[in-house]
Structure formats: C-alpha cells, structure tokens
Amino acid sequence: MIDIVRNRHQTIEIEGAKKARGNRTKARIYWAMAVFILAFIVISARLVQLGSSELSYNYTGVERDLATASRPDILDRNGQEMAIDISVPSLFAEPRRIIDVEEAVYKLRQELPQLNEEWLRDRLTGDKGFVWIARELTPKQQTRILRLGIPGIDFREESKRFFPATETAAHILGAVNRDNQGIAGIEKYIDGDDLAVLQEIGLARGRKLEPINLSIDMRIQHAMHAELVDAIERYDAIAAAGVLLNIKTGEILSLVSLPDFDPNDPSSALEPYNGVKGARINRITAGTFEMGSTFKTITFAAALDSGKVNITDEFDATKGVKFGRFTITDYHGKKRILSVPEIFKYSSNIGTIRMMQALGKENYRAFLTKLGFDNALPIELPETKMNTIAENFSDVGAATASFGHGITVTPLHLASAVGAIINGGNYVPSTLFVRSEEQAKQLYQRVISSQTSAKVRYLMRLNALEGSARKANKIADGYRFGGKTGTAEKVIDKKYSSDFTFAAFVSAFPLENPKYAMVIIIDEPKKENEQSGTTAGWNAGMTSGRIVKRIAWLLGIKPDFDDSIDINLVPIELR
Amino acid sequence: MIRGLNIILLIACISSLAGVYAIKYETLELANQIAALKKEGNSLNNDISLLEADWAYFNQPSYIEPVVRRHQEKLELNILNQDQFININDIPMRVEEDLDDKALTALFEALDRGIDPIAVLIEANSQ
Numbered sequence: 148m149i150d151i152v153r154n155r156h157q158t159i160e161i162e163g164a165k166k167a168r169g170n171r172t173k174a175r176i177y178w179a180m181a182v183f184i185l186a187f188i189v190i191s192a193r194l195v196q197l198g199s200s201e202l203s204y205n206y207t208g209v210e211r212d213l214a215t216a217s218r219p220d221i222l223d224r225n226g227q228e229m230a231i232d233i234s235v236p237s238l239f240a241e242p243r244r245i246i247d248v249e250e251a252v253y254k255l256r257q258e259l260p261q262l263n264e265e266w267l268r269d270r271l272t273g274d275k276g277f278v279w280i281a282r283e284l285t286p287k288q289q290t291r292i293l294r295l296g297i298p299g300i301d302f303r304e305e306s307k308r309f310f311p312a313t314e315t316a317a318h319i320l321g322a323v324n325r326d327n328q329g330i331a332g333i334e335k336y337i338d339g340d341d342l343a344v345l346q347e348i349g350l351a352r353g354r355k356l357e358p359i360n361l362s363i364d365m366r367i368q369h370a371m372h373a374e375l376v377d378a379i380e381r382y383d384a385i386a387a388a389g390v391l392l393n394i395k396t397g398e399i400l401s402l403v404s405l406p407d408f409d410p411n412d413p414s415s416a417l418e419p420y421n422g423v424k425g426a427r428i429n430r431i432t433a434g435t436f437e438m439g440s441t442f443k444t445i446t447f448a449a450a451l452d453s454g455k456v457n458i459t460d461e462f463d464a465t466k467g468v469k470f471g472r473f474t475i476t477d478y479h480g481k482k483r484i485l486s487v488p489e490i491f492k493y494s495s496n497i498g499t500i501r502m503m504q505a506l507g508k509e510n511y512r513a514f515l516t517k518l519g520f521d522n523a524l525p526i527e528l529p530e531t532k533m534n535t536i537a538e539n540f541s542d543v544g545a546a547t548a549s550f551g552h553g554i555t556v557t558p559l560h561l562a563s564a565v566g567a568i569i570n571g572g573n574y575v576p577s578t579l580f581v582r583s584e585e586q587a588k589q590l591y592q593r594v595i596s597s598q599t600s601a602k603v604r605y606l607m608r609l610n611a612l613e614g615s616a617r618k619a620n621k622i623a624d625g626y627r628f629g630g631k632t633g634t635a636e637k638v639i640d641k642k643y644s645s646d647f648t649f650a651a652f653v654s655a656f657p658l659e660n661p662k663y664a665m666v667i668i669i670d671e672p673k674k675e676n677e678q679s680g681t682t683a684g685w686n687a688g689m690t691s692g693r694i695v696k697r698i699a700w701l702l703g704i705k706p707d708f709d710d711s712i713d714i715n716l717v718p719i720e721l722r
Numbered sequence: 723m724i725r726g727l728n729i730i731l732l733i734a735c736i737s738s739l740a741g742v743y744a745i746k747y748e749t750l751e752l753a754n755q756i757a758a759l760k761k762e763g764n765s766l767n768n769d770i771s772l773l774e775a776d777w778a779y780f781n782q783p784s785y786i787e788p789v790v791r792r793h794q795e796k797l798e799l800n801i802l803n804q805d806q807f808i809n810i811n812d813i814p815m816r817v818e819e820d821l822d823d824k825a826l827t828a829l830f831e832a833l834d835r836g837i838d839p840i841a842v843l844i845e846a847n848s849q
Contacts, residue, residue, distance in 0.1 A: 227778075227781065227782070228774075228778035228781075231771075231774065231775055231778055232771065233768075233771045233772055233774075233775045234767070234768040234771050234772075286768070286772070304764065304768060309775050309778075311775065311778035311779040311781075311782050311785075312782045312783075312784050313782075313784060314784075315782070315783075315784045365782065365783060366783055368783075369782070369783035369784050369787065370783075372784070373784075373787060624804055625804035625805075626804070696801065696804070697801055700802055700807065705807055705809075706804035706805075706807050708804075
C-alpha cells in the first residue's frame with residue numbers, strides 16, 4: 148500500500164515534471180505569439196500610417212548638381228527678356244564602358260567634326276568613369292548622336308544662359324561662364340548678391356528663381372545701339388557710347404558702349420577690335436575721358452549757384468587768359484565782352500575761366516566733390532573706374548578743368564551730375580534696377596537751388612536754339628531738347644592733337660520739366676562729308692538728336708512746337 | 723481543429739505571398755511609368771525653355787528691325803516724324819450727314835426718362 152502510495156507519489160512526481168515542462172513550453176509559445184502579435188501590430192500600424200500619409204509631390208528644393216544650377220531671368224522694365232536659362236544637352240562618355248574606342252571615335256567625329264581625333268581617342272581610352280566630350284549641343288545633334296548607338300556615351304541636360312538680344316545690351320548684362328557663374332556685368336553683380344550662396348547650398352538648382360527687373364527699356368536700348376552703330380560708320384569713329392538716365396529716379400534706361408561683344412560668347416569680349424586689344428570695355432562706367440566743354444555745364448551751375456556770378460553778368464573775352472607761358476584762348480573766338488548766356492552759347496573758354504575764377508578754385512573743387520565726382524559710381528556693375536581729378540587745383544589746373552580738360556571722368560559721372568543740375572538740383576545715385584520716384588526722393592541730396600537749376604535749363608535750351616546744339620535740335624525738333632557740346636583734342640604722343648578729337652554731347656529733354664538726360668560720346672570722329680565739320684555738334688550732337696527723335700515718343704513725350712515753352716524758360720532777370 | 727486552422731493559415735500565407743508579389747510588380751510597373759513620365763516632363767520642359775528662348779529672341783527689337791528694314795520700301799515704313807503727332811482735340815468732328823432727327827430726339831428723351839430702348843429691345847428678344 149505504502150509502495151503503491153509511494154509509486155503513485157513517484158508517478159505524480161514524474162507527471163509533475165512533465166507538466167511543468169509542458170507549462171514552460173506553453174508559456175514560451177505564448178511569449179512568442181505575443182512578440183509576433185506585437186511585431187505585426189507595429190507593422191500594420193506603420194502600414195496604416197504610410198497609407199494615410201499624403202505624399203508631397205513638390206519636388207522643388209530637391210538637390211541637383213551644379214551643371215543644372217539656374218539663374219534668375221533678367222527682364223527689362225517692361226518684362227522683355229534680356230537673359231534666360233535654356234536646357235541644352237551635353238555629351239559625356241564613360242570610357243570604361245566603351246567597347247571599341249576606334250569605332251566610337253570614328254562615329255562621333257562624323258557627327259562632331261570639330262573634335263580633334265587624337266584628343267578624342269585619348270579621351271575615350273582608359274578606365275575613367277566620366278569625361279565630358281562636348282558641352283551645350285543642340286537637341287538635333289543629340290538625336291543624331293543617340294541614333295549612332297555607341298555604348299558608353301550619354302547626355303545630360305545642362306542649363307545654359309541665353310541672351311536673346313545678343314550684343315544690344317552686352318555691357319549691362321555681362322556674361323556667365325560654363326558653370327553658370329556671372330563673370331561680368333549685372334550677371335556678376337547678382338552672383339555677389341546672394342545667388343552664389345543659394346547655388347552653393349543647392350537651393351538654386353533646377354528651379355525657377357524670381358526674375359530680376361532692370362531699369363533698362365530694351366526698345367530704347369536698341370534705338371541707342373542702332374544709332375551709335377550708325378554713328379561709328381557715319382563718322383568713321385573708333386568707338387562710341389551713350390547713356391540715358393531718368394534724372395528724377397536715377398534709373399538708367401539705356402547704356403551702350405561700342406565696340407561691344409556677344410554675351411552668348413563671353414570670349415568675344417576679349418577679342419581685339421581693329422587690332423586694338425581691350426577696346427570692348429564699357430566706356431560709360433569703366434572709361435574716363437576729358438569731357439571737354441560739356442563740363443562747362445557744371446562750371447556754370449557752380450558759379451551761378453554760389454551767387455558770385457549772376458546770369459546778367461558780363462565777362463571780358465577779348466584776350467586769352469595767361470598762365471605763365473601758356474595762354475588759353477577760345478575756339479570760336481568772339482574777342483569781345485560776352486554775357487553769361489553768350490559764354491555758354493559760344494562755348495567761350497575764356498569766359499568760363501573768368502566765371503570759375505570769380506567763384507574761386509577751392510569752391511569749384513568742392514562743388515565737384517558735392518556732385519559725386521570723387522566717389523566711385525554707385526552703379527551695380529563691377530566694371531567701374533575712378534575719375535582722375537587733382538585733390539587741389541593749381542591755378543592753371545582749375546582753369547582747364549573749368550572747360551573739361553586736364554581731368555578725366557566717366558560719362559556716367561557726368562550724366563548723373565548734369566542730371567542733378569537740371570532736375571531741380573537734387574543729386575540721385577544712378578541705378579540699373581527699377582526705382583520709383585518716391586523711393587528716389589529718399590535718396591535726394593540737394594546740390595544746387597532750384598532757381599539755378601532753371602537757369603542751366605535755359606542755357607541748355609538756348610544752346611539748342613542758337614548755339615552749337617542747333618543741328619541736333621533741328622532733328623529732335625518739338626521735343627524741347629537741349630544740350631552742350633564738347634570737343635576735346637586727344638593726347639597723341641603726349642601732345643594734344645587737333646586731328647584726333649573726342650566728341651561728347653550732354654543733353655536733356657523735355658527742358659520745361661526735364662525727365663531724361665543723355666550723354667553721347669564719339670571717339671575720333673571724322674567728317675561725314677565735305678560740308679560738315681569735326682566738332683561735337685556735327686557728330687555726337689546730331690547722333691543725340693536722332694536718338695531723341697527715335698525714343699522721345701516712346702517715353703510718352705508729345706512733340707510741342709509752342710514758342711511759349713521756350714519763352715517761359717528764360718529767367719526773369721533776362722526778360 | 724488545429725489541422726484545419728493550419729490549412730487555413732497556409733492558404734492565407736500563400737495567397738498573401740502571391741498578393742505581395744503582385745503588389746511588388748505593380749509598384750515596379752508604376753515606378754517605370756513615373757520614370758517615363760518624368761522623362762517626358764523633363765523633355766517637355768526643355769522644349770518649353772527652348773520655345774521661350776525662341777519667343778524672346780524673335781521679340782527683340784534687334785531682331786525685328788532688320789525685318790522692318792527689309793520691307794521698308796514696300797510698306798513705306800519710316801521713323802515717326804514729329805509732325806505726325808496731333809492733339810486729340812485737333813481731330814475734326816465727323817461730318818454731319820443725314821441724321822434722323824426725330825429718332826435721335828426720341829432716343830435722348832427716352833434716356834432722360836431713364837429708359838434704355840436698346841436694353842428693352844434686347845430683353846424683349848431674350849424672352
């Protein structure tokens with residue numbers, strides 16, 4: 148019994164061990180199930196999450212490589228495209244995947260004969276993974292090359308800058324290099340701004356950037372360009388340039404410098420012109436010249452504004468002004484006493500020197516500083532040059548400077564200064580970006596009184612009616628146009644030469660309330676025909692007239708032949 | 723019972739396997755479609771950029787002027803002369819013709835009363 152009990156007991160024990168094992172297994176299975184269930188819950192939760200989340204289809208900001216880096220479109224003030232991006236295919240090869248180099252070379256050269264055979268063979272041989280073969284091809288070439296079926300070559304799209312106006316606005320726009328970085332002009336300026344940073348971090352790649360609106364008006368830019376091309380031919384000149392400013396806002400409406408280049412082919416900017424290297428510079432901002440008698444406008448404004456010279460004053464111009472052994476005389480000598488308007492009209496050097504002397508050379512020098520001649524151009528172009536004006540004038544230096552000799556300035560400096568003198572007396576820095584009159588008024592710096600400004604306007608109009616700007620005014624009749632000519636003899640072999648001259652014409656219109664000022668320069672003009680002369684009135688002046696005739700109505704100026712406009716321009720003292 | 727359950731699970735497993743494969747191939751197919759569409763989109767974008775460039779080029783004054791010069795003689799095109807502008811007040815009024823005075827008077831009187839006879843006509847027609 149006891150045995151049985153014991154046996155039973157033993158059996159129970161055995162059963163207990165089995166049971167305990169079975170229990171353990173069961174527990175393990177439960178655990179495993181729990182783990183699996185948990186895993187499945189996690190997976191299904193993730194599935195639900197993925198299924199319910201909305202995919203963003205906005206791919207902007209996806210990083211692309213530098214080859215597709217894009218630049219903002221550049222538009223003129225009316226939205227006309229001046230520089231845009233286009234995608235073009237570029238051909239590359241993977242030499243390690245090319246099976247038959249000779250065949251590839253032969254086939255490629257049939258399509259692209261400009262490739263050098265040796266160079267191409269060298270390029271395609273080897274174990275390299277990527278080499279450029281030809282960049283910026285046309286879509287047609289791409290199709291034809293793909294049809295050749297050469298293994299190991301392929302295309303990728305690159306952004307290329309395209310300047311649809313070719314040369315017309317070359318010096319404004321500048322150029323970009325193969326990697327789409329600006330290397331000159333406004334293209335370089337916008338890179339320096341913040342585009343380079345955007346491109347660097349990959350934000351400006353392959354996506355549209357906000358377009359940039361320049362202050363240029365392409366219709367006017369073209370008209371000026373065409374007239375200056377015509378002027379170079381007509382007067383057999385070596386160079387010509389011009390700038391038109393809105394003098395109320397400082398906006399540059401057109402800026403042309405010839406000879407120019409094609410921005411689509413940046414290397415053309417460095418090509419010599421008629422054998423002269425570096426001739427294709429921007430003469431408006433990066434060229435300094437002796438602007439000749441056009442500078443008298445500034446001297447007159449300085450003298451009249453000081454109160455030391457009145458418009459009714461008269462100066463003796465019978466004899467030249469002597470400085471030691473030098474005597475300065477007049478080109479169109481009248482050899483009599485001249486009134487202030489007559490000095491302007493006849494462009495008398497003697498009279499201008501006397502006026503400057505009445506003002507005082509220190510005051511005159513200070514006035515030039517006030518008009519911004521000592522400062523770098525406040526323009527957005529990287530190509531600028533500083534003027535060379537002595538810090539302190541000697542007696543003879545001040546005398547020659549009063550009629551624009553012995554000091555060299557950029558045409559844009561002169562245009563801005565003259566703009567300030569005739570717009571009512573407010574200097575406003577020039578810009579290539581759109582600027583409203585309200586914005587411009589914040590920048591105004593008064594340089595002369597509005598009364599003096601009105602007197603200079605009268606003098607400019609008088610010169611158009613009776614003086615050296617007559618021929619220009621005849622062409623631009625009705626647009627209340629006026630200006631001052633300047634003919635400087637060029638320094639050839641360290642001596643002034645009367646055979647080689649530099650002609651400038653500074654003008655403004657409509658003179659009863661001038662909104663636009665223009666400077667036109669023509670380098671080494673010759674006679675157009677036997678009857679014509681070589682002074683600025685014949686070339687720079689008449690070119691200006693033709694430009695005004697072509698553009699004034701585009702600027703919303705209606706021709707008006709009413710004499711009362713001219714009569715109202717005459718200062719009260721002279722009526 | 724467990725056997726039945728196992729069979730069911732096995733069937734479920736196989737069918738879900740087949741389902742997953744189907745989805746996988748469908749996705750691949752879709753990915754191919756996406757790639758093709760993207761490629762097409764890219765090439766269309768490129769075409770657009772080239773057409774835009776063409777448009778910009780043909781719209782430039784520098785392109786238009788030579789075209790104008792070519793047809794200058796035939797079309798008698800010239801740069802606008804100052805005497806070609808006149809004031810709007812200088813445009814002469816229309817020469818008086820035989821006007822139906824009665825009808826005009828009736829029209830103006832009706833307008834004065836605040837009735838627009840033409841509007842009435844249109845309304846009558848539209849009904």
